[in-house]
């Protein structure tokens with residue numbers, strides 16, 4: 001079936017929204033994607049027809065809610081190619097998933113062990129490791145980046161060869177540079193030297209098919225809201241043999257088998273890591289979103305998004321004083337393009353463009369170490385999703401040119 005952008009756009013009610021007299025031009029999907037009607041319907045259907053507390057009751061509604069929640073877990077399992085549904089832990093978002101690993105796997109480490117993370121990580125994949133290292137005698141090693149925005153594999157091996165690294169935390173796809181990282185190589189190398197690997201797939205999950213068994217990663221995290229699903233739901237995949245050995249992250253209802261006045265025994269996977277009432281309606285929305293993506297034809301979507309980025313790169317490179325961060329090779333870019341313009345602050349630029357309904361992102365995109373390395377305080381990011389059009393890219397470029405003209409006056 002041909003990739004039909006107008007029909008895809010019709011499924012996203014928000015894309016028809018007016019900002020002043022202009023139609024919304026949303027190019028900020030790397031921050032959060034918009035939601036198709038089927039996802040909105042799935043959340044509504046849960047509340048209208050199935051709402052009850054999952055796992056806790058034996059009445060009919062609770063059973064229905066539990067079935068829906070289990071179905072969502074199975075959909076995520078299939079989406080990631082995991083072996084077992086109990087290797088899928090629902091969290092609030094990718095940030096919470098990474099914190100879970102940092103706190104729980106972190107508890108199994110000893111003084112002198114080290115964590116390696118790359119310089120291009122999002123703060124969500126930096127701060128939890130810093131928190132772990134504070135006072136625990138766990139050291140951090142920074143994996144450097146090559147000039148074109150890839151984690152430096154040679155430098156990584158030098159660090160791993162020291163034999164102290166217990167976990168490597170890396171992003172699959174940079175949320176600033178749009179570079180697909182050499183995950184296979186890093187994972188193989190880490191395993192050879194006795195380390196496990198956590199992949200931050202927050203950006204990756206919206207643009208690439210993921211197969212955790214083929215990739216052989218040990219942990220993988222992503223947020224539903226960047227994959228057309230609701231906010232409030234995220235995923236941690238973990239290999240069963242690791243998750244089984246890790247202590248619970250949060251304590252409370254649902255994550256226990258028994259509680260006495262002397263202590264508690266944790267529940268089996270996955271509930272051991274899902275304390276408290278789960279976000280069942282959001283899980284139903286996530287299920288609808290992942291099914292929607294799968295039915296969309298990922299290959300066709302990738303081709304479409306690549307053509308949008310190629311078009312944007314060509315136009316942006318013609319703008320005087322504009323510097324693109326990372327590679328300008330369109331074949332090496334996925335999802336986003338970040339740039340700086342000499343003499344113009346990204347916030348002024350995006351403010352002005354935002355007034356015309358063109359939504360770009362400005363700031364450090366939660367990657368301050370990367371921005372420091374690039375010697376800039378902030379940048380502007382344009383990011384695409386399945387529903388964007390060439391016309392939107394053109395509209396963004398002319399709005400950008402107008403803003404530059406006005407700001408340089």
Ligand SMILES: Cc1ncc(COP(=O)(O)O)c(C=O)c1O
Pocket residue numbers: 030031093094095096122124125171173174175200202203223225
């Ligand atoms: C690469 C990357 N990692 C982690 C996150 C954190 O996602 P969340 O805020 O949904 O937990 C983001 C969000 O922008 C991201 O782009």
